[in-house]
Amino acid sequence: MADRGNPFGEMDNPFQDPAVVEHRPGNQFATLDVYNPFDNQGIPPPYHEPSAFQAPATLPTATAQPAAPAVRKISPTEPKNYGSYGTQETAAAATADLLKHQEELNRKAEELDRRERELQNAALGGSAGRQNNWPPLPSFCPVQPCFYQDISVDISQDFQKTVKIMYYVWLVSAGTLLLNFLGCLAWFISDGSQGTGFGISILWIILFTPCSFVCWYRPLYKVFKTDSSFNFFVFFFIFFVQDILYVLDAIGIPGWGISGWIAAFTALKNNVAVGVLMIIVAVLLTGTATLGIIMLKRVHSIYRRTGASFQKAQQEFAAGVFSNETVRNATTQAAAGAAQNAFKPQ
Incomplete structure (x- = not known):
């Protein structure tokens, strides 16, 4: 009679099944009982088959090799070198760049x-x-x-260079007019018929030197000081007209009081020294005209990058006119006179 405490008493042992017994590991396979992973003796686990290779007792050495240097262990807190980005040259260049930006x-x-x-x-x-x-x-x-x-x-730092260059342009133009006066004076001394040109040269230096400063340099100064659209248009109009005059002056039409190219070559025929002086003036006039064209284009490119416009210029002009006390008083008096005339009995 089967044991009632064992429900599998009458059944075959499932672990004795031939299919399981066939694949049960034998002595040639490694088992967990053989290998101890915590063993510090460094013995590798046994293989499932014994190795047929037997290492020779001694290996022949051709030449004695120097001992390899000991590998320095990197501490956990020590930064590792991951290539060219961690080299000292790259770090020095990055530091120099940061210092430059900081300065x-x-x-x-x-x-x-x-x-x-x-x-x-x-x-x-x-x-x-x-x-x-x-x-x-x-x-x-x-x-x-x-x-x-x-x-x-x-002036803000972005526009200081432009304003300084325009100031130097004005200085060069003033110096050129002074030298032109001396050239016309020398021509008048060597040729008494050039009195008209000498008189006009005085007018050029007296009139154009202060007017150029007030009429186009000061508006340009105010443009970059107060971001004024109205002064932009004032500068463009007056400086464009003056640059055209510089081009005509460089040509040197006789009788205009300017030592341009034509007048210089005319004077060169009579007096070499006077002609050379006037040629120098003609070169300066040509350079001033050329530099004026370049700076006009440069200021115009700045104007296009800013928010200036003709509508803003009109608004600034209207605000400036109505905020002027003299204009307000004149307008009030005119309005009061018109009102009195309108209600005056005929």
């Missing part, structure tokens, strides 16, 4: 601080804080400076 930022910050202090002093001190400093005349001169000019304070 530039510091310079800009200092400039902004200085400009802010200048503007605060001007706001607190009124006219005493921003006294006129141009033209730079000595204190004993009866004529005092008429304008205040400080490009490093009033």
